[in-house]
Amino acid sequence: MSSDQVMRDMMATLPVPEFESTPWASPPPMAEATVAIVTSAGLHRADQDRFDGRGDVSYRMLDRGDRELILGHWSSNFDRAAYVSDHNVVYPIDRLEELAAAGTIGAVAPRHVAFAGNQPDTVSEVRLDTGPAAAAELRADGVDVAILTPV
Amino acid sequence: MCALAHVLEEAGIVTVVLASMRAVAERMNVPRVLYCEFPLGRPLGMPDNAKFQHGVLAAAFELLDASSGPVLVDYPEVVEAVETPLACALPPRFDPDIAPSIDEAQGLRAAYDRAVARRGATEVGRAIDADGVAGALADLERVAAGEHWKEVYGPRLDTIAIAHDIRAYYQEAALELVGGPIPGARQAEAWFYEETEAGKTLAAARDALTEQEAPGGITFYMQPVGR
Numbered sequence: 394m395s396s397d398q399v400m401r402d403m404m405a406t407l408p409v410p411e412f413e414s415t416p417w418a419s420p421p422p423m424a425e426a427t428v429a430i431v432t433s434a435g436l437h438r439a440d441q442d443r444f445d446g447r448g449d450v451s452y453r454m455l456d457r458g459d460r461e462l463i464l465g466h467w468s469s470n471f472d473r474a475a476y477v478s479d480h481n482v483v484y485p486i487d488r489l490e491e492l493a494a495a496g497t498i499g500a501v502a503p504r505h506v507a508f509a510g511n512q513p514d515t516v517s518e519v520r521l522d523t524g525p526a527a528a529a530e531l532r533a534d535g536v537d538v539a540i541l542t543p544v
Numbered sequence: 545m546c547a548l549a550h551v552l553e554e555a556g557i558v559t560v561v562l563a564s565m566r567a568v569a570e571r572m573n574v575p576r577v578l579y580c581e582f583p584l585g586r587p588l589g590m591p592d593n594a595k596f597q598h599g600v601l602a603a604a605f606e607l608l609d610a611s612s613g614p615v616l617v618d619y620p621e622v623v624e625a626v627e628t629p630l631a632c633a634l635p636p637r638f639d640p641d642i643a644p645s646i647d648e649a650q651g652l653r654a655a656y657d658r659a660v661a662r663r664g665a666t667e668v669g670r671a672i673d674a675d676g677v678a679g680a681l682a683d684l685e686r687v688a689a690g691e692h693w694k695e696v697y698g699p700r701l702d703t704i705a706i707a708h709d710i711r712a713y714y715q716e717a718a719l720e721l722v723g724g725p726i727p728g729a730r731q732a733e734a735w736f737y738e739e740t741e742a743g744k745t746l747a748a749a750r751d752a753l754t755e756q757e758a759p760g761g762i763t764f765y766m767q768p769v770g771r
Binding site: 394395396397399400401403404405407409410412413414415416417418419420423426429431433439443446461462463464467468469470471472473474475476477478479481482483485487488489491492498508510516519520524525527528529531532536537538539540541542543544 | 545546547548549550551552553554555556557558559560561562563564565566567568571572573574575583584585586587588589590591592594597598601604605608612613614624625627663664665666667669670704705707708711712715716719726727729730731732733765766767768769770771
């Protein structure tokens with residue numbers, strides 16, 4: 394069995410945080426939408442604090458022009474070779490720039506967000522504290538749509 | 545990732561999750577999920593393939609047309625990992641007076657340096673930098689040979705970060721040496737653990753730490769599951 398399948402089977406048996414309802418926001422037309430990337434890959438610039446490996450609930454704001462970010466997620470259970478060769482496979486910032494240039498989306502957000510996916514099981518801090526704080530920063534930048542990428 | 549989608553959506557930001565774990569996503573009432581059965585670590589599916597990546601993004605943005613949720617759609621194309629080791633030659637034995645893993649790591653240094661110069665960044669640096677790889681391998685050799693980890697490391701065991709850095713050093717050097725198309729997912733990992741002296745040293749040290757009942761979690765995260 395492949396390593397990825399082992400991980401998927403393992404995750405399928407774990408409890409997940411409960412969300413009883415589904416929140417719903419309505420997007421503007423895509424050609425007018427400001428789009429941000431929110432990733433759980435733990436990306437950060439070299440001059441930003443690293444994520445620690447013990448369930449770090451913090452996040453890093455990434456500027457639109459940042460490239461060659463460090464992949465700070467602590468798990469050893471995913472491929473990292475692709476990311477170091479092409480950051481877009483995790484963080485499709487150049488693809489968003491192309492979509493904005495083509496007029497498919499309205500704008501690329503001035504800032505993007507990275508959390509580290511290795512979180513405490515309850516994800517309470519992300520739900521109640523750092524998640525809403527990151528959302529508020531994106532809203533302040535006029536972000537309408539977020540594309541969420543895990544590793 | 546799915547929990548964050550809830551938080552963002554409640555704040556008024558429309559979300560689409562490119563989920564890699566369907567069994568998690570389908571239990572979490574997430575507004576919009578595009579399930580992508582791609583290798584873990586490659587949520588856009590294929591590196592150096594803008595057309596493929598745009599296809600994934602277009603499918604994700606299509607979900608914004610829905611008027612209510614939860615919405616969970618499977619991306620029609622599956623990408624599989626490749627678990628055969630990367631074909632990357634290793635440096636020949638140079639200094640018989642030092643451990644094979646250290647000799648090997650030093651032989652890869654020029655390729656590693658070229659890789660860093662090309663990218664302008666490195667994943668090495670969580671616990672050690674490239675200059676620390678030889679010393680880190682020497683420590684792991686001692687653990688693998690039976691010394692107790694407290695004698696080698698003192699009270700604080702940081703081998704998860706050290707293992708990450710050694711593996712990153714090797715993988716960045718290997719990608720530089722191989723050149724050409726980016727290898728399939730897990731190929732660089734398979735090469736490191738199955739072909740290199742450092743990978744074998746790391747595995748032996750992990751086994752020794754397990755036997756010494758080193759603190760929980762330390763040994764588990766030194767290597768991917770199943771290795």
